[in-house]
Amino acid sequence: MSGSINRRVTRYAEAIAGIGDGATILLGGFGGAGVPLGLVAAIAEAGLRDLTVVSNNGGSGEPDLSIWLAGGQVRKLICSYPKSKASSTSSFTDLYRAGKIELELVPQGTLVERMRCAGAGLGGFYTPVGVGTALAQGKEVRNLGGRDYLLELPLHGDVALLRAHQADRLGNLTYDKTARNFGPVMATAAALVVAEVDAFVALGTLDPEAVVTPGVLVDRVVTVGAPR
Amino acid sequence: MTPLTRDQIARRVARALPDGSFVNLGIGLPDLVPNHIPADREIILHSENGILHLGPRPPAGQEDWNLINAGKQPVTIRPGGSYFDSALSFAIMRGGHLDISVLGAFQVSGDGDLANWSTGAADDIPAVGGAMDLAVGAREIWVMMEHSSRQGQPRIVRRCTYPLTARAVVTRIFTNLAVLVRTEAGLVVEEIIPGLTLAALQQQTDAPLLAGTQAGRGLAPLEG
Numbered sequence: 001m002s003g004s005i006n007r008r009v010t011r012y013a014e015a016i017a018g019i020g021d022g023a024t025i026l027l028g029g030f031g032g033a034g035v036p037l038g039l040v041a042a043i044a045e046a047g048l049r050d051l052t053v054v055s056n057n058g059g060s061g062e063p064d065l066s067i068w069l070a071g072g073q074v075r076k077l078i079c080s081y082p083k084s085k086a087s088s089t090s091s092f093t094d095l096y097r098a099g100k101i102e103l104e105l106v107p108q109g110t111l112v113e114r115m116r117c118a119g120a121g122l123g124g125f126y127t128p129v130g131v132g133t134a135l136a137q138g139k140e141v142r143n144l145g146g147r148d149y150l151l152e153l154p155l156h157g158d159v160a161l162l163r164a165h166q167a168d169r170l171g172n173l174t175y176d177k178t179a180r181n182f183g184p185v186m187a188t189a190a191a192l193v194v195a196e197v198d199a200f201v202a203l204g205t206l207d208p209e210a211v212v213t214p215g216v217l218v219d220r221v222v223t224v225g226a227p228r
Numbered sequence: 229m230t231p232l233t234r235d236q237i238a239r240r241v242a243r244a245l246p247d248g249s250f251v252n253l254g255i256g257l258p259d260l261v262p263n264h265i266p267a268d269r270e271i272i273l274h275s276e277n278g279i280l281h282l283g284p285r286p287p288a289g290q291e292d293w294n295l296i297n298a299g300k301q302p303v304t305i306r307p308g309g310s311y312f313d314s315a316l317s318f319a320i321m322r323g324g325h326l327d328i329s330v331l332g333a334f335q336v337s338g339d340g341d342l343a344n345w346s347t348g349a350a351d352d353i354p355a356v357g358g359a360m361d362l363a364v365g366a367r368e369i370w371v372m373m374e375h376s377s378r379q380g381q382p383r384i385v386r387r388c389t390y391p392l393t394a395r396a397v398v399t400r401i402f403t404n405l406a407v408l409v410r411t412e413a414g415l416v417v418e419e420i421i422p423g424l425t426l427a428a429l430q431q432q433t434d435a436p437l438l439a440g441t442q443a444g445r446g447l448a449p450l451e452g
Contacts, residue, residue: 030300030314032300033295097351106356108276108361110360112314113315129364132392132395133392176294178278184315
């Protein structure tokens with residue numbers, strides 16, 4: 001099929017081209033589901049430094065975010081749950097205890113909603129989550145309709161790295177089960193959106209009713225197992 | 229007098245879940261609840277990572293690591309189940325669309341304050357996950373926990389000393405010794421294990437307790 005738009009890239013090096021030191025990276029995944037491991041490996045290999053990473057988890061000791069942490073590539077982690085079962089030996093735990101990494105701890109629903117705001121062009125939102133807790137420190141509290149809320153601000157990424165199931169050349173994406181998690185929201189919230197997919201399919205193959213992330217949000221698609 | 233086992237607490241919680249309810253189970257002790265849901269009851273389980281109507285862990289060898297629960301363990305999905313992204317999942321939680329959230333806890337106060345995300349220890353790795361969202365959003369917050377800490381300290385306290393998850397949210401507490409309900413008047417003991425007196429339970433509880441009989445409910449034996 002012909003057409004001028006083609007989001008597909010054939011190599012991981014192309015998929016991450018232009019991402020620089022100091023970037024803020026939105027990294028998809030919840031636990032082991034939905035983490036773009038090939039893109040993670042490519043960023044590790046590129047040796048990028050001073051990264052700010054937004055990720056629900058802090059790495060499990062598998063070849064996930066843990067390898068960026070172990071490589072000293074991450075300056076700051078914005079995260080809801082940096083602990084893992086492997087945490088007694090994980091890189092995040094060591095770095096955090098040694099004071100070598102900054103942590104911004106955010107309740108999970110607030111984390112995703114801050115990215116949703118960024119992607120939806122909104123200036124922030126008021127949430128009841130965290131009111132009266134240690135995580136409310138420094139945040140504006142506003143009483144609306146008799147209930148206290150915290151002001152939370154949008155969270156933008158320079159880059160979003162996602163794991164999806166299928167893609168076509170326009171960048172339309174489907175997901176696989178609970179590997180969907182943060183992907184659809186992160187796809188709205190970054191200047192450059194890169195998806196790693198199980199399969200690239202011909203235009204017209206994806207049922208428009210089944211497309212979760214429309215291609216307008218996606219810049220590059222690389223297939224799992226593509227050459228470096 | 230025999231305190232309930234962890235599985236017996238889970239069975240008691242499962243029996244209390246109303247037919248037709250939408251429920252989120254936290255990680256830890258609540259993980260045991262699905263094993264005990266009566267077969268004739270339709271309970272729709274939600275997990276924060278974007279799934280409604282999850283079923284039990286599949287047999288060994290059939291795990292799908294793209295199909296996991298909030299504890300990151302493989303699960304199955306039941307007929308009528310659905311997947312959705314994290315923003316919608318937390319809208320379901322925060323927006324009051326779940327009937328009940330069952331959570332583990334370090335401490336609960338008599339006013340319903342919940343502490344379940346951090347011990348506050350200097351070497352603790354802070355990790356909140358969806359705990360605060362769940363505690364604020366579900367229509368009812370049930371806590372299941374051992375009545376006392378491993379060091380023998382009461383977990384049901386006048387004032388939480390651990391960092392708070394949310395204020396005044398817990399509606400019901402299931403422990404290995406008793407079932408308690410929070411009312412305007414205070415914490416009411418609805419059920420207690422046979423052989424344990426209310427006075428003995430109070431000795432293991434920092435927050436003041438009211439007997440269910442005083443609220444006209446009747447103090448019933450707690451059975452797992």
